[in-house]
Amino acid sequence: MKRTLTISLLSLALLVPATAFAAFRSGNYAGNTNDNRPVSFKATQSKLSKLSIRLRFKCTDGDKFETVLKGFPAQNIVRNRAGVGRYNATFTGSSGASRYVHRGGIRNKRATGTFTARRTYNFEDQLDSQGTVVCTSGTLRYIARRP
Numbered sequence: 001m002k003r004t005l006t007i008s009l010l011s012l013a014l015l016v017p018a019t020a021f022a023a024f025r026s027g028n029y030a031g032n033t034n035d036n037r038p039v040s041f042k043a044t045q046s047k048l049s050k051l052s053i054r055l056r057f058k059c060t061d062g063d064k065f066e067t068v069l070k071g072f073p074a075q076n077i078v079r080n081r082a083g084v085g086r087y088n089a090t091f092t093g094s095s096g097a098s099r100y101v102h103r104g105g106i107r108n109k110r111a112t113g114t115f116t117a118r119r120t121y122n123f124e125d126q127l128d129s130q131g132t133v134v135c136t137s138g139t140l141r142y143i144a145r146r147p
Contacts, residue, residue, distance in 0.1 A: 023083020024106040031111070031144030037066075039115070039142045043106055048087050049074040051102065053115055053142075059135040069117065075102065083107070096129035097121070109146040114139050 028050075030040040037054040052070040059065075075089040088103040097120045104113020117137040122128035 023079065023108065024085045025109050025146050027109075027146045029106070029111050029144040029146050031142055033115070033140040033142045035140065037140075039144055041111075041144070043077060043085065043111070043146075045079075045085070046077055047074045048077050051075075053140075055115070055117060055137045055140060057117065057119065057135040057137055059121070059133055061133045063133075063135070065135075069100065072100070072102070077106070087113075093119075093127065095127055097127040097131065104142075111144040111146075112142070113144075114141050116140070 024043070024045075026044045028040065028042050030038070033039055033053070033055070035056070037056070039051075039053045041051040042049050050070070051072045052068060054066065054068045056064065056066045072089075072091055075087045077085040077087050079085050085106040086103075087105070089101075091100040091102070092098065099118045101116045102113065104111055115137070116139045119127060119135045120129055120131045121133040121135065122131035123133065
């Protein structure tokens with residue numbers, strides 16, 4: 001009886017870490033933001049890449065525009081104790097006129113996150129870190145799933 005109980009407990013102890021290790025699935029994720037615009041990315045057990053998000057900017061000069069942002073560098077994904085893959089990165093454009101913040105988590109085949117964008121333009125509609133026209137997306141929330 002003791003031998004059976006010991007083997008059962010050992011089997012259970014080995015199962016728990018394996019379950020936590022594979023708490024989210026690698027692959028392509030796609031979904032929508034809270035304002036119904038598409039978002040997609042690829043996730044492995046350690047990296048998030050190929051991020052693409054469509055968003056709408058509102059500017060201090062009254063202008064509004066939509067664009068798709070992509071081409072971001074890969075982000076690190078770090079698993080927490082519960083096995084959820086967490087990511088959090090800030091991207092700044094080479095001229096310093098744009099800043100993007102992307103953070104969230106992946107559990108099983110579902111990712112939830114937020115994305116915030118800010119760009120500064122001059123009066124000639126060129127990205128300019130010294131510009132006075134500020135365009136922001138607000139904080140967009142999204143849900144993306146892996147098929």
